[in-house]
Amino acid sequence: MSAYEMRANFGSSHILTGNQLRAALDDLLQKFTVVAPVMADNKLVYDEVKAVGDIVLDDGLPYKSPKEIVFPRVEAVMRFLENRVEEAQVIKPVLLVGAKPCDLAAMKVLDEVFTGEQGRYKDSFYSNRRDFLTIIGMNCREKKAGCFCEERGINPAFSLDCDGFLTLQDDGAVYEPLTEKGTDLFSGTDLFSGTDEASINSASHGDEPVQDGAKPDRHSVESEGPGMGPVPDGVKLEKMLVLEAIEGEVFNSMPWEKYAEGCIGCGTCTFICPTCHCFNLRDSEKNGIVTRTRVWDSCMYPKFTLHAGGHNPRTKKYERFRQRVLHKYLYIPENYGCTACTGCGRCIRSCPGGLNIRNTVADIRSQLETKREVHV
Numbered sequence: 001m002s003a004y005e006m007r008a009n010f011g012s013s014h015i016l017t018g019n020q021l022r023a024a025l026d027d028l029l030q031k032f033t034v035v036a037p038v039m040a041d042n043k044l045v046y047d048e049v050k051a052v053g054d055i056v057l058d059d060g061l062p063y064k065s066p067k068e069i070v071f072p073r074v075e076a077v078m079r080f081l082e083n084r085v086e087e088a089q090v091i092k093p094v095l096l097v098g099a100k101p102c103d104l105a106a107m108k109v110l111d112e113v114f115t116g117e118q119g120r121y122k123d124s125f126y127s128n129r130r131d132f133l134t135i136i137g138m139n140c141r142e143k144k145a146g147c148f149c150e151e152r153g154i155n156p157a158f159s160l161d162c163d164g165f166l167t168l169q170d171d172g173a174v175y176e177p178l179t180e181k182g183t184d185l186f187s188g189t190d191l192f193s194g195t196d197e198a199s200i201n202s203a204s205h206g207d208e209p210v211q212d213g214a215k216p217d218r219h220s221v222e223s224e225g226p227g228m229g230p231v232p233d234g235v236k237l238e239k240m241l242v243l244e245a246i247e248g249e250v251f252n253s254m255p256w257e258k259y260a261e262g263c264i265g266c267g268t269c270t271f272i273c274p275t276c277h278c279f280n281l282r283d284s285e286k287n288g289i290v291t292r293t294r295v296w297d298s299c300m301y302p303k304f305t306l307h308a309g310g311h312n313p314r315t316k317k318y319e320r321f322r323q324r325v326l327h328k329y330l331y332i333p334e335n336y337g338c339t340a341c342t343g344c345g346r347c348i349r350s351c352p353g354g355l356n357i358r359n360t361v362a363d364i365r366s367q368l369e370t371k372r373e374v375h376v
């Protein structure tokens with residue numbers, strides 16, 4: 001049984017036929033602003049849904065991640081008026097449907113960084129949006145080109161990092177509420193009255209099933225890889241792609257120039273990444289009102305680290321590429337206990353220069369192992 005079939009069964013579940021699933025989604029559309037996979041310009045993307053028929057619940061991984069729901073590309077955060085300052089953020093409750101396990105893992109990384117779970121900094125603009133977000137996750141059935149989520153310790157068939165989980169079947173799906181929010185979504189409806197209690201073919205990953213009435217919350221279940229979902233039995237930790245190194249071992253001794261060959265500094269890899277979260281603040285004035293806006297930024301841009309005094313610590317392309325890789329695989333793990341790469345493969349599929357972060361990290365690991373063996 002592959003990891004794409006292995007999953008855990010937590011608590012009560014409901015089998016929905018295709019028609020029942022569409023009726024359930026239609027019901028949610030009447031109550032919420034729903035974001036789900038839809039087709040736009042011939043690409044599958046997470047976007048706001050207008051009609052239930054637009055939702056594409058199949059095995060495709062949307063081209064872009066859903067991070068824009070909680071961390072918009074451009075967001076007004078403050079307004080400076082003549083006598084006062086006011087917050088400019090506008091938020092509304094959003095229901096995200098069909099988030100894949102890799103994107104749920106990525107949201108958990110963003111949570112670590114932005115919500116101060118580790119007692120660091122709390123970003124109120126992110127946290128406000130996050131508090132108003134309800135998420136229904138969905139399984140992945142087949143590996144796509146460039147994906148390496150299993151090597152990152154993510155179970156593509158299931159995740160607890162959401163409020164309810166849909167497991168797609170040949171016709172319809174199984175819905176499992178995982179939190180109070182996920183249960184409340186359908187309270188007051190009779191959608192499940194004619195449905196069967198599911199008996200899911202599952203291979204447990206070792207966790208005990210949750211007792212009736214005790215729904216695990218987003219952070220209550222230990223995972224093998226911090227910031228990741230439960231690891232299926234078939235994935236051994238020694239095969240996980242992590243960079244167990246200290247900065248001094250890799251900063252100057254790896255062939256970074258070779259790794260970065262072909263990079264044109266377009267920034268696509270960072271904008272498309274579900275865990276990248278760098279931003280800039282810009283002020284603009286109109287009719288005497290100054291608006292402060294937060295916009296995405298990218299460490300792959302030559303002027304990203306340009307200081308006000310004119311010094312730029314990363315003038316070379318390879319230095320910027322090194323920063324991106326080490327930020328994800330060394331600095332975030334050191335600071336937050338989770339790797340900021342889910343193996344979604346988006347940067348690999350979208351890079352015009354053909355760069356591949358998975359292969360870079362695997363090569364560094366292999367070089368480190370060789371070096372360490374030599375020194376034993």
Ligand code: SF4
Pocket residue numbers: 262263264265266267268269270300350351352353354355
């Ligand atoms: S997408 Fe590729 S070419 Fe563009 S900045 Fe990233 S690594 Fe460089």
Ligand code: SF4
Pocket residue numbers: 269272273274275276328340341342343344345346347348357
């Ligand atoms: S670095 Fe690439 S593979 Fe890793 S999470 Fe970001 S886009 Fe996905």
